[in-house]
Amino acid sequence: MALRVFLSRVTGNVFYKRSFCSEGKTNIHTRIVDIYNSEPVGSHLLVKGWVKAMRKMKEHVFLDVSDGSCSKKLQVLISKSRQPKSLTYGAAVEAVGSLVTNTNGQLELAAENVTVIGPCIVIDGYPFAPRKSYSPDYIRQFLHLRPRTNAFGALLRIRDAASHAVNEHFRNNGYIHIHTPVLTSNDCEGAGDVFQVKPENEKTVKDMMKDGMSMDEAYFDCNTYLSVSGQLHLEAAVRGLSKVYTFGPTFRAENSRSRLHLAEFYMIEAEAAFIESLEELMNIMENLIKNVTSQVMQKCADDVELLHSSDGNEGPVVSLLQKPFEVMTYEQAIDILGRHSGNFVSQVKKGQGLGKEHELYLVKYAGDCPIFIVDWPSDIKPFYMKQSLQDVSKVSALDLLAPQVGELCGGSLREDNFSLLQDKLQKSGLYEALGWYLELREYGNVPSAGFGMGFERFLQVILGIPNIKDTIPFPRWPHNCKL
């Protein structure tokens, strides 16, 4: 571009002039949360939001207006003569007026003017009636309208606060946030069934083989999947940064519609170098869980209360904060389950994994307290877990079981013995694909450990939410991806 043209673009009147000011000051409307926190009585304000309830009196109309910024609504008072025609429950409105304290001592906007920004065009079609509480199952049928319900609004604010607290906790403890890839060529450890991805117009591998094409002609010259875990990439990053974590979407194509599974969920995964015992790993996990839980309970007390009082939720699990998490070995767990099988739980044999009923039974046994199950048989755990120094048939791994969900986290010391890892990769047929992973142990290797925790299950636990689909804005599960 010629310099003259360039300069005229930069300095001339070519550009559209905009007025710049920080967000919140634009358009000068005040958020309801700020009104309750800091706005002095007597202020003249513009408020924007949605009508959550409407009461018509002789001369006035009272509106409960919410803008989603907090659980509270602002009562707006307008004289009947100034009430716009399309003012109904559910409409989007803006109101201008003075902030006053009413006779009940509550803040109220005495409005001079209320304008309808967006009316409810089909009033009878709106699935939620004012001041009525609905079951989560009912609300879930309207995923696109769900964010405007009181209970789900509260959930979304809590989720935001929890996500913020997770990032803050890791940052305060010296962890570096790593964005691990969503597209990967490995399925981690066979952590779950994978979603395979390819460009829209590309043939499937099967068709390519039929047509005599080689994988080199594909976009990626290898099979590609949506990530089931960022762990292996974190293990690469931790051998350079010492403490790392990731917190992103994770995908499992499990054909389950259970109250505990999603096809897309958010996983918090952390890895730390120079860790040599499960004790240290348990402390890292317990500190994270306790700290984030107490942050959420403090910062979102109103929303937690609102969620608790709405239908279908069991309320927060306080046992999480009260005492140290329990610990028992896999063998002790099998023993306890064996002694109580029949009446309470079905039989589980030594060497087998635990079913959901076993996990929940063990949590009950621990007094509804989270419990770490440690030292698992190596045969039922993935290749990257470190062989136990005391018993070669075991790995230094743990599962954290919690009320409401059973398994909440899984973690382990990572195998740092080069030849053992090489052997395991060879035996599991992953040697070719994971040569790079083995190489991490070839140069400047260190002992390390890590864990993963499903964020939605964590929300279920701390909030007592039975169904995982009620913890994520737009849940994906079999046959449900249209919205």
Ligand SMILES: NC(=O)C[C@H](N)C(=O)O
């Ligand atoms: N980062 C982890 O340890 C999580 C584990 N790889 C899982 O997929 O469950």
